[in-house]
Amino acid sequence: MGRLYKNCALVVGASGGIGSALVSAFLSDGEIGHVFAASANDVAQGNNTNTKLTWLPYQYNEPSIISVVDQLSELKVQVSHICICSGILHGENLRPEKRLEDLNSESLQILFHANSIVPILWIKALRGLCNSDQKCCIAVLSARVGSISDNRLGGWYGYRSSKAALNMLLKSASVEYARRNKNVKLISFHPGTTDTELSKPFQSAVRAEKLFTPDFVASKLLELMNSSDIDGELSFLDWQGETVEW
Ligand SMILES: NC(=O)c1ccc[n+]([C@@H]2O[C@H](COP(=O)([O-])OP(=O)(O)OC[C@H]3O[C@@H](n4cnc5c(N)ncnc54)[C@H](OP(=O)(O)O)[C@@H]3O)[C@@H](O)[C@H]2O)c1
Known part of the structure; x- marks a missing residue:
């Protein structure tokens, strides 16, 4: 008989700072049967x-993405925890915009x-995949700066608006999941400023006690x-x- 994958965790963006901390946290959690880690980073996957x-x-x-989910379906994986940790803030020729003149398509x-x-x-x-009897919680990494009501400083047009769009996409999905996947809970999660590649260029303005380790954030999200x-x-x-206002 094939192996039964029950009570599994799936981490997407698993090579990232928060993603890899979540993989470690799920690996050391005795309640989790198996951990699946989806990533575009070949190096992180290593040996x-x-x-x-x-x-x-x-x-x-x-x-x-469909091909990965098909693989999980073929293995009859039952997932209890899914964390989607994909995201970018800066990159080559990509810096958060300070003013309108910095915007480009x-x-x-x-x-x-x-x-x-x-x-x-x-x-x-x-x-x-999430339509079995197993309860499943899906957390998607968003950001407080995607909150429209919290935006008092302006700037960061692309990052802010793409996270606000993410929240709206998730809101519509939650309405549909409530009807079609009644065993699923959806969370849009703000981790706080966390010491990863994504936040590195912006950490100097952050007080030491406000800069979290990825392990700390992973343990909070699991709780x-x-x-x-x-x-x-x-x-x-x-x-x-605590609830973040939209
Ligand atoms: N760090 C913070 O202070 C902070 C604060 C608020 C919110 N967040 C959010 O937390 C999440 C995780 O961030 P992190 O701090 O762990 O950053 P990170 O270390 O840079 O990890 C982000 C991961 O996203 C994936 N990714 C990169 N480019 C992508 C693309 N074009 N399309 C889809 N996925 C891509 C990569 O995963 P793979 O290589 O494994 O595919 C990458 O490792 C992000 O959504 C971020 O916006 C972070």
């Missing part, structure tokens, strides 16, 4: 010898693709996921479990 961990290489496009498209489109394509593809009830709602929560 994996942990029998509780399976890397799933993928590219940031829909056919590739190419950067906006790159940010929207990574921060809004890739995560919602995962949510679309995962619907078929939150484990204590969340399935209520058919999208919750926008920070690392303390």
Whole structure:
């Protein structure tokens, strides 16, 4: 008889700072049967010898996402925890905009693709996998700067708006999941400023006690996921479990 994958965790963007900390946290959680780690980073996948961990290489496009979810379906994987940790803030020729003159179409498209489109394509593809009796909590990494009501400083046009778009996409998905996947809870999660490649260029303005380690953030997110009830709602929560205003 084939192996039964129950109570599994799936981490998308598993090579990133927060993604890799979540993989480690799930690996050391005795309640989790197996960890699947989806990543476009070949180097991070390296020589994996942990029998509780399976890397799933993928590219940031829909056919590739569907192919990963198909593999999980064929293995009859039952997922209890899904974390989508994809995102970008800066990159080559890509810096958060300080003023309108800094905006350009190419950067906006790159940010929207990574921060809004890739995560919602995962949510679309995962619907078929998350329809067993197993309770499943899906957390998508968003950001407080995607809150429209919290935006007092302006700037960061592309990152802010792509996270706001992510939240709206997730809100619509939560309405549909509540109807079609009644065992799923959706969380849009703000981790706080976390010491990863994404935040590196912006850490100098952050007080030491406000800069979290990825391990700390991963443990907070796991606590939150484990204590969340399935209520058919999208919750926008920070690392303390407090609601962030839209
Ligand atoms: N660090 C912070 O202070 C902070 C604060 C607020 C929100 N967040 C959010 O937390 C999430 C994780 O960020 P992090 O701090 O762990 O950053 P990170 O270390 O840079 O990891 C982000 C991961 O996103 C994936 N990615 C990169 N380019 C992508 C693209 N074009 N399309 C889709 N995915 C792409 C990569 O994963 P693979 O290589 O494995 O595919 C990458 O490792 C992001 O959504 C970020 O916006 C972070």
